[in-house]
Amino acid sequence: MKYIDEFQDPELARRLLDEIARTVTRPWAMMEVCGGQTHSIIRHGLDQLLPDTVELIHGPGCPVCVTPLAVIDKALEIASLPDVVFCSFGDMLRVPGSDRDLFRVKGDGGDVRVVYSPLDALRIAQRTPDKQVVFFGVGFETTAPAIAMTVHQAKRLGVRNLSLLVSHVRVPPAIEAVMRSPDCRVQAFLAAGHVCSVMGTSEYPALADTYRVPIVVTGFEPLDILEGIRRAVRQLERGEHHVENAYPRAVSAQGNPVALRVLREVFTTTDRTWRGIGTIPDSGWRLSDAYRDYDAEHRFDITGPAAAEPAVCRSGEVLQGLIKPHECAAFGIICTPRTPLGATMVSSEGACAAYYLYRRLSPPHTEEKASVD
Amino acid sequence: MGHGGGGALSAELTRHLFLPAYGGETLAGLADSASVTLGGARLAFSTDSYVVRPLFFPGGSIGDLAVNGTVNDLAMSGAVPAYLSCAFILEEGTELSTVGRVAQALGAAARAADVTVVTGDTKVVDSGHGDGVYLNTAGIGLIPESVDIRPQRARPGDVVIVSGPIGQHGIAILSVREGLTFGTDVVSDTAPLAGLVQAMLAATPEIHVLRDPTRGGLAAALGEIATASDTGVVLDEGAVPVPDAVATACALLGLDPMYVANEGRLVAFVPRTHADAVLAAMRAHPQGGGAVVIGECVAEHPGMVVARTGLGGTRIVDPPLGEQLPRIC
Numbered sequence: 001m002k003y004i005d006e007f008q009d010p011e012l013a014r015r016l017l018d019e020i021a022r023t024v025t026r027p028w029a030m031m032e033v034c035g036g037q038t039h040s041i042i043r044h045g046l047d048q049l050l051p052d053t054v055e056l057i058h059g060p061g062c063p064v065c066v067t068p069l070a071v072i073d074k075a076l077e078i079a080s081l082p083d084v085v086f087c088s089f090g091d092m093l094r095v096p097g098s099d100r101d102l103f104r105v106k107g108d109g110g111d112v113r114v115v116y117s118p119l120d121a122l123r124i125a126q127r128t129p130d131k132q133v134v135f136f137g138v139g140f141e142t143t144a145p146a147i148a149m150t151v152h153q154a155k156r157l158g159v160r161n162l163s164l165l166v167s168h169v170r171v172p173p174a175i176e177a178v179m180r181s182p183d184c185r186v187q188a189f190l191a192a193g194h195v196c197s198v199m200g201t202s203e204y205p206a207l208a209d210t211y212r213v214p215i216v217v218t219g220f221e222p223l224d225i226l227e228g229i230r231r232a233v234r235q236l237e238r239g240e241h242h243v244e245n246a247y248p249r250a251v252s253a254q255g256n257p258v259a260l261r262v263l264r265e266v267f268t269t270t271d272r273t274w275r276g277i278g279t280i281p282d283s284g285w286r287l288s289d290a291y292r293d294y295d296a297e298h299r300f301d302i303t304g305p306a307a308a309e310p311a312v313c314r315s316g317e318v319l320q321g322l323i324k325p326h327e328c329a330a331f332g333i334i335c336t337p338r339t340p341l342g343a344t345m346v347s348s349e350g351a352c353a354a355y356y357l358y359r360r361l362s363p364p365h366t367e368e369k370a371s372v373d
Numbered sequence: 374m375g376h377g378g379g380g381a382l383s384a385e386l387t388r389h390l391f392l393p394a395y396g397g398e399t400l401a402g403l404a405d406s407a408s409v410t411l412g413g414a415r416l417a418f419s420t421d422s423y424v425v426r427p428l429f430f431p432g433g434s435i436g437d438l439a440v441n442g443t444v445n446d447l448a449m450s451g452a453v454p455a456y457l458s459c460a461f462i463l464e465e466g467t468e469l470s471t472v473g474r475v476a477q478a479l480g481a482a483a484r485a486a487d488v489t490v491v492t493g494d495t496k497v498v499d500s501g502h503g504d505g506v507y508l509n510t511a512g513i514g515l516i517p518e519s520v521d522i523r524p525q526r527a528r529p530g531d532v533v534i535v536s537g538p539i540g541q542h543g544i545a546i547l548s549v550r551e552g553l554t555f556g557t558d559v560v561s562d563t564a565p566l567a568g569l570v571q572a573m574l575a576a577t578p579e580i581h582v583l584r585d586p587t588r589g590g591l592a593a594a595l596g597e598i599a600t601a602s603d604t605g606v607v608l609d610e611g612a613v614p615v616p617d618a619v620a621t622a623c624a625l626l627g628l629d630p631m632y633v634a635n636e637g638r639l640v641a642f643v644p645r646t647h648a649d650a651v652l653a654a655m656r657a658h659p660q661g662g663g664a665v666v667i668g669e670c671v672a673e674h675p676g677m678v679v680a681r682t683g684l685g686g687t688r689i690v691d692p693p694l695g696e697q698l699p700r701i702c
Contacts, residue, residue, distance in 0.1 A: 091700050093698060116551055
């Protein structure tokens with residue numbers, strides 16, 4: 001069974017890199033929206049192999065990174081309650097709230113469980129009817145359908161002891177927020193392929209037109225990413241700005257109709273706060289009125305005070321592509337995966353974590369620059 | 374939780390809590406087993422506890438692990454393992470037939486590894502205070518004359534050899550624990566490695582370091598060796614053997630095979646001039662048929678492991694912090 005090797009072939013990668021180098025006549029900056037793409041780029045060293053004139057800017061597409069501190073604090077408070085089973089994807093467990101993380105809650109006796117599918121939470125709810133089971137609904141359009149299906153099934157089966165703490169976010173409004181920033185340097189986008197495999201591409205032509213920016217739907221393996229970059233560079237050099245699908249093996253223009261149907265039944269769009277960035281209009285999902293009973297924030301009386309983000313942390317600027325991780329004075333000095341200041345260092349998909357894990361051999365800054373007020 | 378994952382947090386617990394409390398130079402080596410002298414004989418001495426869930430998994434059981442894990446820890450100092458102790462901690466209510474199956478598996482693994490279980494213990498804890506069966510084994514073995522194998526002996530110029538494909542044990546456990554299937558069955562690689570080590574030593578006593586990359590995987594094992602010897606390690610990522618099913622499972626879950634546990638593999642640091650002889654000996658042994666060179670030891674970036682990616686870039690391979698956590702998407 002081979003799904004990966006074909007998309008990491010060094011010879012094909014070299015050909016794509018050569019073509020990109022031949023095509024580029026001047027500097028271009030493009031943003032890969034998704035943290036999974038950032039991780040792949042840094043892990044495989046793609047940015048080291050591209051011509052200096054092609055700059056990759058890391059985007060806001062890491063669901064762990066952008067989940068606000070206030071929501072983490074709510075999660076910690078709910079998970080600490082007696083008779084609650086708190087279910088989460090694995091990478092949320094190390095994300096610090098104001099004073100602790102879910103690992104600490106688990107260590108202190110909270111029933112915190114890592115699940116691989118939200119449907120696991122439904123099964124736990126069915127097996128333990130005397131407990132309240134709460135699922136931490138975090139992610140982009142990629143995870144939202146499965147979570148929507150879980151709630152849909154719970155309602156259909158009459159399972160009443162399951163609820164969601166929802167912090168879902170949507171990609172297109174984030175792209176718009178990036179483009180509207182007065183400091184924006186992004187000239188093209190590599191859109192997240194797995195988001196488009198659910199949503200299709202219909203949300204993107206208006207963005208490409210409005211902001212005159214090429215948008216190339218791109219996958220996650222090295223060859224996928226290089227092909228996305230090749231197409232983006234080609235559009236930029238030609239002065240074009242339209243939507244291209246460079247990930248046709250997973251993405252169709254209409255998306256996944258079954259996923260979209262359940263998504264639109266269970267969720268409705270809402271304004272959402274992004275950690276480090278602020279509130280972006282219409283950029284999130286919340287449970288629709290028909291499913292309001294399954295909202296953990298309504299079911300539990302929680303008030304969790306949220307502390308302010310550390311002032312020295314510049315993860316918001318990293319998330320918006322305004323600086324690279326190593327341009328933050330705290331990077332690798334007082335902010336490491338072990339002692340993260342911001343969520344971009346906590347998440348395995350976060351740009352800061354990727355730079356720390358894979359790139360800190362070349363010291364990013366001198367002792368003077370490293371001093372932190 | 375993370376302190377038991379075999380990564381940086383485990384190492385910190387040992388260095389900052391256990392070592393100062395215990396004292397003693399033998400412990401400070403922090404190898405898989407301690408080398409001690411008794412009555413003129415050089416002994417390797419090691420202990421390990423096994424808390425795996427489920428108790429039976431594709432390719433083995435907790436009984437196999439309890440023997441092979443301790444045998445391998447002894448073998449990683451070049452010792453010939455001889456005797457084991459075995460302690461059972463049973464959760465009240467566990468079926469005796471289950472305990473019997475574990476004991477049978479343990480006995481069979483001991484015979485296969487050519488070691489004798491000579492002492493043991495049984496305790497029962499209240500229901501709800503264990504996962505059925507926990508095991509602890511300790512073992513001793515004799516270290517032959519002229520053999521000096523320990524992490525501190527890695528030298529620039531050594532080549533790094535791995536004995537076969539990585540990641541199978543961790544993915545096999547994950548597949549049954551979480552009910553995940555990856556299109557094909559992944560079977561644990563659990564196996565005793567003392568015979569392989571003796572075959573390698575017969576080819577040359579000039580083996581500097583051996584390590585079995587268990588919890589924390591290849592990344593943790595190489596990171597520990599780089600730190601202990603104050604040298605750097607450069608890996609050729611494309612040369613690291615990762616079975617397709619393991620690679621696929623890792624890609625689906627957002628895990629890195631370099632960090633996935635193994636129970637029947639070893640990494641060896643060998644002077645370049647002896648590498649061909651060691652490789653030939655390994656490949657002639659049933660446990661080393663997949664042996665390949667995956668990198669080298671260098672003077673640059675001491676304490677760090679760096680991988681050359683298949684596409685020509687480079688990246689750091691850090692020791693894991695604790696357990697790997699699957700990604701959201």
